[in-house]
Amino acid sequence: MRARFGLKGFLLPCVLLIVWQLWGIAQPAQSAAPVPTHVFESARQLIASGDLPLAIFQSIQRVLLGFLIAAIVAISIGLLMGHFRFADRNLDPIVESFRPVAPIALLPLAILWFGTGTPAAVFIVAYAAFFPLIINTIFGVKQVDGLVIQAARTMGVGRFRILQTVIIPSALPSIFVGARLAMGIAWTSIVAAEMAVGAKSGGGGTGGIGQMMFIFYAYSVKLDGIVVCMIAVGIVALLIDLCFRILQRKVMPWAH
Amino acid sequence: MRARMAKQAPILGATDAHLTERILRRISPIVVYLRSMAVVLIVWQLIHLRVGNPILLPSPLAVAESLYQLTRDGEILEHSFISLRRLAIGFGLAGLLGIPLGLFMGFSRLAQELIDPMIEVLRPISGIAWIPIALFIFGIGDELPIFIIFYGAFFPVVLNTIAGVRTVDPLLVRAAQTMGVTHRVIVSQVIFPAALPNILVGTRLGAGAAWMSLVAAELIGAPSGLGFSVQWYRQLLMTSKVLAFIVVIGILGYLTDRSLRLLQQRLTPWAVDTGGAR
Secondary structure, eight states, X not given: OTTTTOHHHHHHHHHHHHHHHHHHHHSOTTOOOOOHHHHHHHHHHHHHTTHHHHHHHHHHHHHHHHHHHHHHHHHHHHHHHHHOHHHHHHHHXXXXXXXXXXXXXXXXXXXXXXTTSHHHHHHHHHHHHHHHHHHHHHHHHHTSOHXXXXXXXXXXXXXXXXXXXXXXXXXXXXXXXXXXXXXHHHHHHHHXXXXXXXXXXXXXXXXXXXXXXXXXXXXXXXXXXXXXXXXXXXXXXXXXXXXXXXXXHHHOTTOO | OHHHHHHHHHHHHHXXXXXXXXXXXXXXXXXXXXXXXXXXXXXXXXXXXXXXXXXXXXXXHHHHHHHHHHHHHTHHHHHHHHHHHHHHHHHHHHHXXXXXXXXHHHHOHHHHHHHHHHHHHHTTSOGGGGHHHHHHHHOSSSHHHHHHHHXXXXXXXXXXXXXXXXXXOHHHHHHHHHTTOOHHHXXXXXXXXXXXXXXXXXXXXXXXXXXXXXXXXXHHHOSSSHHHHHHHHHHTTOHHHHHHHHHHHHHHHHHHHHHHHHHHHHHOGGGGGGGOOO
């Protein structure tokens, strides 16, 4: 971890950036090739006009909504499956059967069911986030020390209170791991979903960063804009991860 | 003597019971699986009847029929082959470049310091976000999905390989060095085997990412393959065929993971569970 971003670390990115810029200068003046300076200019414009922040905001909103739906369903079913053998035995085949289906593959179906707007994107996000969440919740609940549960039961604690005070706190670190993974996948799939929606709906006004990228590709042919969006996608991914790390430290200082 | 006989009989009975129990234990997961999936199919059928529109949701039977028909026509085989070929090339390249790079970065501090920031800058940009610009560079065809697959699989492979090298006991390396073994032999005989469990974990994670990237890339920018087929039949509003291809994607995704898990069990039987929760 130390010296990770030492001075030497800047060497390679800087060299690549300079090479990229030089390559761009060598291109003919009319070419649409993205060059760092153009990209920077384009980023400034997109941010100043409010287009980029709006698109990012819209995508994040969808991710959060989809994630929330997935979390409610996955954590409650996961708790059931982790706690009751009966539920685990009968539901596990269903979960395992649907898990290998790539979320994006369901997009055409989602478009058919919900149209090309927000609900289709939210559906894909929820589906993608569901599996890491449920699997890690089950794993977390199964790891709870059986003795502690028995101890609580001997002391006459009710089932619901055991769940509340024993099982959930012990399973929380694992649930958090699942949530972090799920959020990463959710962000990836929202970009794909919006991009595919943009590709197939002819660039309607449903917005989102993925569609913005696709419009830059297919309609206005602005490669600088695409690069700006890619960088924005990366920054948001980093921020999401950072938020989770901070939250994790705040909520569960013991699980590090 | 009689006492012995009396003792033996119940033992025989016990082995009998043991045998049936063993058979039951073998069969019962299958029974449970079929039972659960039967419930899913029944619910599906009920929703289908309630919706009443086969374009929105065809019945399970219609999907099974499409599946049969598409298999008979060879369409499923053809598109699966195209997709799997792309997966193999992209994923193979990721392994071929990612594992040596990871070994090198794990081994050399300088390489780590030079290259790691670059990886940390590129990694958060998901492979899928590269699709529009890759469309410009490669156009619609084989190269685009291969590139996206490669990109998606590359980072899990590199990062887990580095982590694997870090777990190697430095004493082992030093012991080999004292015995005058060359660098190359140390890497191939000491570091690589010790890092193998992590490398295989990275490979499995990479395969998962690759599979997701494959479908996305084909859906958006490829004239063939499984992702393309799903999208194609949606445009024709042949939903039962859409679902048939989704089933195929699920089965192949499962088999990919399964075969890598088998490889893991074969090569590193002591470290199968290091896969952790995904």
